[in-house]
Amino acid sequence: MSGPEWGSLEQCLEQHLPPADLREVKRILYGKETRKLSLPSVALDTASAGDFELQGYAFEAAGEQLRQPRTVRVGLVQNRTPLPTDAPVAEQVSAVHRRVEAIAEVAAMCGVNIICFQEAWTMPFAFCTREKLPWTEFAESVEDGLTTRFCQKLAEKHDMVVVSPILERDFMHGDVLWNTAVVVSNSGAVLGKTRKNHIPRVGDFNESSYYMEGNLGHPVFQTQFGRIAVNICYGRHHPLNWLMYSVNGAEIIFNPSATIGALSESLWPIEARNAAIANHCFTCAINRVGEEHFPNEFTSGDGKKAHQDFGYFYGSSYVAAPDSSRTPGLSRNRDGLLVAELDLNLCRQMNDIWNFKMTGRYEMYARELAEAVKPSYSPNIVHELLTFSPRLPRKGTSALSRLASQTSLMDPSSP
Ligand SMILES: NC(=O)NCCC(=O)O
Numbered sequence: 001m002s003g004p005e006w007g008s009l010e011q012c013l014e015q016h017l018p019p020a021d022l023r024e025v026k027r028i029l030y031g032k033e034t035r036k037l038s039l040p041s042v043a044l045d046t047a048s049a050g051d052f053e054l055q056g057y058a059f060e061a062a063g064e065q066l067r068q069p070r071t072v073r074v075g076l077v078q079n080r081t082p083l084p085t086d087a088p089v090a091e092q093v094s095a096v097h098r099r100v101e102a103i104a105e106v107a108a109m110c111g112v113n114i115i116c117f118q119e120a121w122t123m124p125f126a127f128c129t130r131e132k133l134p135w136t137e138f139a140e141s142v143e144d145g146l147t148t149r150f151c152q153k154l155a156e157k158h159d160m161v162v163v164s165p166i167l168e169r170d171f172m173h174g175d176v177l178w179n180t181a182v183v184v185s186n187s188g189a190v191l192g193k194t195r196k197n198h199i200p201r202v203g204d205f206n207e208s209s210y211y212m213e214g215n216l217g218h219p220v221f222q223t224q225f226g227r228i229a230v231n232i233c234y235g236r237h238h239p240l241n242w243l244m245y246s247v248n249g250a251e252i253i254f255n256p257s258a259t260i261g262a263l264s265e266s267l268w269p270i271e272a273r274n275a276a277i278a279n280h281c282f283t284c285a286i287n288r289v290g291e292e293h294f295p296n297e298f299t300s301g302d303g304k305k306a307h308q309d310f311g312y313f314y315g316s317s318y319v320a321a322p323d324s325s326r327t328p329g330l331s332r333n334r335d336g337l338l339v340a341e342l343d344l345n346l347c348r349q350m351n352d353i354w355n356f357k358m359t360g361r362y363e364m365y366a367r368e369l370a371e372a373v374k375p376s377y378s379p380n381i382v383h384e385l386l387t388f389s390p391r392l393p394r395k396g397t398s399a400l401s402r403l404a405s406q407t408s409l410m411d412p413s414s415p
Pocket residue numbers: 119200205232233234235257258259260263264
């Protein structure tokens with residue numbers, strides 16, 4: 001499994017493919033080419049001095065007669081946790097605030113209107129350990145926690161919407177924890193919050209020991225720059241989760257994540273991109289970077305040796321568009337800021353061409369799913385009818401024994 005030594009798929013293709021082949025491969029793997037944004041040199045210099053990657057791309061839509069282009073710039077931030085996991089909690093939080101503040105400065109230089117940080121961005125992804133302290137001390141109030149106040153200042157200073165995925169402590173409801181994204185308007189006001197709807201129970205992602213599935217549904221936030229939603233990490237494996245944000249009108253869906261190569265790297269380029277296509281919207285997939293070592297060993301429940309690290313977080317953040325195009329990914333091994341300029345008119349244009357909303361047959365699925373979730377439901381499986389045919393039975397089987405074996409395979413309790 002590749003660690004930091006392997007930079008990115010894009011670097012590998014560019015290094016090894018002749019230009020004509022590279023063009024064709026990119027056409028198929030990345031769709032219509034995104035235009036490279038010309039970013040201010042002060043931004044490029046600041047990023048380079050701060051040792052983080054800066055890339056910028058633009059997605060274009062066709063000109064329309066009655067609507068002006070609706071361009072918005074989004075910024076995706078991927079980073080490693082700056083301090084070791086055994087540093088004091090307050091110092092870890094402060095260090096990652098300083099790191100992200102520096103990256104947000106550069107985003108502002110690049111004209112970013114909406115910035116989104118990675119999942120649980122103020123902390124190491126410690127849920128693998130199943131330990132409570134000190135990790136639950138990273139949880140904060142959405143309304144007036146230190147991190148929300150930090151994001152409000154950033155939002156006001158840069159006239160930027162800030163999407164801040166944190167570990168939430170809900171002080172108003174029994175101090176319980178949630179995996180939450182806070183949306184701060186460019187005015188500096190907290191516009192609202194949304195919670196992770198699907199909690200992983202896979203590998204070392206032991207998050208179900210800390211918080212429950214979100215209870216806020218699929219809110220969409222009307223910002224000055226467009227309608228946005230946040231589908232947190234593991235939610236990207238659930239097509240209906242993306243769908244519901246889109247049904248509520250999301251034009252951009254952020255997917256702040258924390259995931260490792262051994263588990264999901266081959267899924268990564270597909271899922272958010274497919275969601276952009278299927279839902280006629282833009283999606284922004286963000287993943288953290290690097291390795292995080294924990295003070296105590298933990299096991300993965302797979303018989304293998306206890307260990308102290310989670311695996312390699314492979315970065316590779318990217319933006320995907322409803323016309324199937326996508327930006328290249330940021331690298332697998334560096335902190336980075338990806339700036340993408342989107343023309344939101346592309347969403348309706350793709351809707352008019354492909355008509356997935358019009359042809360979606362949602363009423364049929366609503367009816368069938370409403371039945372399927374009932375305890376009394378039995379799946380709609382069509383069996384061959386038992387009739388006496390003049391044909392000879394196949395060697396060694398009678399029609400009766402075939403039916404008997406079929407039904408017992410499907411459901412041992414069926415008559
Ligand atoms: N953070 C999180 O939900 N990770 C689960 C693993 C994955 O979805 O790739």
